[in-house]
Amino acid sequence: MSKFPTVRLRRLRSNESIRELFQEVRLSEKDLIAPLFVQEGIERAVEIESLPGIFSFPLSSIAEEAIRIKELGINSVIIFGIPSHKDEEGSSAFDYNGIVQKAVREIRKKVNDLTIITDACLCQYTSHGHCGFVKDGKIDNDLSIKVLAKVAVSQAEAGADIIAPSAMMDGQVKAIREALDDHGFSNVSIMSYSAKFASSLYTPFRYAANSSPSFGNRMSYQLFYANAREALREIQLDIEEGVDIIMVKPAIAYLDLIYRVKSLFNLPLAAYSVSGEYALVKFTAKAGMIDEDQVMLEFLTSIKRAGADVIITYFAKRAAEILKDKYSH
Template sequence: MSADNFTRSRRLRRTSNIRKMVSETKVTAEDLIYPIFVTQGKGIKKEIPNMPGQFHYSVDQLGEAIEEVVSLGIPAVMVFGIPKTKDFNGSGADDADGIVQQGVREIKKKFPDLTVITDVCMCQYTTDGHCGLVVDGEVVNDPSLERLGSIAFSHAEAGADMVAPSDMMDGRVLRIRRELDQADYQNVAIMSYSVKYASSFYAPFRGAVNSAPSFGDRKTYQMDPRNRLEAKRQAAIDLDEGADILMVKPALAYLDIIREVKGDAPLAAYHVSGEYAMFKLAAKNGLIDETEGMVEILTSIKRAGADLILTYFAKDMAKHLHY
C-alpha cells in the first residue's frame, strides 16, 4: 500500500442501509426463546421483583401472554413453574397435574404450533432448594436420575416439544433419553444445560421461583467459572448421551465459552436473570440506552456462536426488529 492509497473501510459504514447490507451477524426473532413463569392460582399477572417487565402468570392468564409472543414471531417459550407446596422429594415436579404440566397443556391447546420447552429440575419443588435429592446433607447423583427421568416424562406426556434438564447431574441426559424413548416419546427433543456454571448471576431468578438452597451452594454439581476446557468435555458428553441442543449458561459473562463449545450441534445460550436485571437497572438510571444496549448484548451472544438465545429481552427485541 502506497502513502497515497490507504484503505477506506469507512465506505461500508457510511449509511445505515450499507451497514445493514454488510453486517456479519444478525439477530432475528426466530433466534429467540422467551422464558415464562407459571404459578398456582387464578387471575394472576404479577411483576417479579428485581426482574422488571417479567411476570408470574397463573394458567388462566397464559393465553394473553403467549399470544403476544406468537404475534411477534418468537418460535418458542421455556416454561418454569412455581408450585404451591414443596417437599423433600420434590414430588410436585412430576405430578401429572403439576403447575408446569398444567401450563404446557394450556399453551399447546391454544397455540399448538408454538414450540414449548420445559425446564427439568427439582430446585423449585424441594424444601432444600437443591437440584437433586439430598441424603445426609449431600446432593446425591444416581438416585436423582430416576426423579429427573420421571419429571421429563411427565412434561412430555403433558405435550412439551422439548425438555431441558438444568440440574447438572452426571448421566441425566442418557437417563432422560431412555425414559422418553421407552415411553414412545422419541420425537421429544432434549435441550441440555450442558455447560451451566455456578454463577452469581442467577440470584433474581432464584428469588422469582423461590429456589435458593437452604444450605450450602451448588458448586458440587454446577461448573467452576474458572474452567474452560471442562466446558468442551461436558458438551461432548451430553451429545454422546443423546442431547439434541446444547446450552451455555450464563451467556454474557461466558461469551468465550460459547465460542469454545460451538460445533456442529445447535447451541443455545441463556442470557440469565442477573445479566438482564443489572442492565435494566442501569437503563432505568439513565446510564445506558436500553434499546441500543439490548441489541448490542444479544448480537454479541449470537456473534460468539449461539444459534438460539433464551432471554427475558425476547419480546422487546422482537418488537424492535418488527418496528
C-alpha cells in the first residue's frame, strides 16, 4: 500500500540548503590522486595531445607541478615515467638513475607532506611494450615478478611511500612485499592494480606513454571485461599476498565491481578513472555536447558512491579547484 500522501520524498529536496544537508556522498579533493607524467629528453612541459590539459613534465619542473597539486589540497600523486631508453628487459624501470627514481627524489626533496605513489610496471620501459618479461615470444610470469620486485625496491629506495604494481602478473604482490621487507622497506605500502581489465579505454594513455605492445595484446594477463568473478579472485589473491590497498581499473564502466569489492573486502579501495574516461568527457565537451565540469563531478561522485575510497583521475586538479571553491565558504 502506498504511503503517499503521508510520505513525500520531495520534502527533503525542496531547497538547496536542505538538499546539501542530506547529501549522501560528498566528493572531496582529499579523495583524489593526481597522475603525474615525467619524461626524459624534454626541456619544458609538453601537453599530451590525446589528453588535453594534461602535461608531461621534464625532471626540472616536476617538483613545481607537485607543489601546485599539493596547493590545491590534493594529498597524493602517482608517478608514471616516460624514459628515452627502452630495451628488452625494461632496465630503465629499476635503474637508480631512472626517470621515476629521479623524479621521486626531486619531489621528496622539495615538497612536504605529499604521498608519493609509483606505478610499477615494465610496459613503458620495454622495447616490446609488454608489462612483463618476454621469453620465446611469451610473457614469462615468474621472471617478470622478479623484475617487478627490483623495480619496487628501486622506487622505495628513491623515497616512494606506496608502490603500485600494474603488470597483472600472478604472485607480483607477494614478490614485491618480500623484496621490500628484505631491503628494509616494511613500511612502504603496496597498492595493487588488483582487478585491471584489458580495456579499450587506455588508448589515450598509450599515446602519452608510447607503451602499446609491439606484438599481440594484453589479454594473457589483464582481465576480460566480461569477467567479474575472476576479478574478485584476483583481489582475494592480492589480499592473501599482503596487499594494503586494492584497485579496480577502469572505473566508470566497472561501477558494479567497485560496489561488490567494497561490500566483500575490508581493505581501502582505489578506483582508477582512466585516460579514455577523461578523453570521452573532454572531447565531447569540446564538441559542445556536454558541460565538462558537471559531467566530471557526476562521474567522480558516482565512483565514490559505488564504494571507492580514493580515485586516481586526470581530472584531479580541475575537480580540486571546484571542490575547494564549493566548500571553502
